[in-house]
Amino acid sequence: MANSRISRRTTVPVASRERAEKRPKKRLPQVRNISLGGVAIIVGAVLLVLVAIAVPLRNYYEGRTEIARLTESIAAKEAEKERLLADIARYQDEDFIRQEARRRLGVVDEGEVAWRILDPRMSANGAVTTPHDATGADVAWYEVLWDSVAEPPLEPLNPTPPPVEEPLEEPATPAE
Incomplete structure (x- = not known):
């Protein structure tokens, strides 16, 4: 009995095969030839959709960049x-x-002695800044650097000190 059940399930009746062969086969619909005008309309529609999408997409990416x-x-x-x-x-x-008052302003605490060391090569009225009308203001930095290296200094670095004049002795006044 078990053998007959298996055979019924695996075999196909002949009548059903014959009906399947008699049924007409479904055919796929034939594609009509599309004219050149139809292709142009489809391409135009695709381009229109792409342009419509491109502007908001560009704005989105510009916004993200700005953010x-x-x-x-x-x-x-x-x-x-x-x-x-x-x-x-x-x-x-x-x-x-x-600390900043000491460094920037030269403030000295009580009981401290401040020493100022002056360079003997400095002139008495040498300006700290250069006036605006000074020549060379529009000279490039590399030219200034080259001129400072290429040209010898106008005055010697270690000038000989001027002779020190000794004060004249005053004549003694007669004592009264």
């Missing part, structure tokens, strides 16, 4: 803010203020 640039700018400003807050905190320290 990235502004994010970097914000990070740089926050870093500068942190640096400035650190400077403010440092200037609230008395020791730092005392």
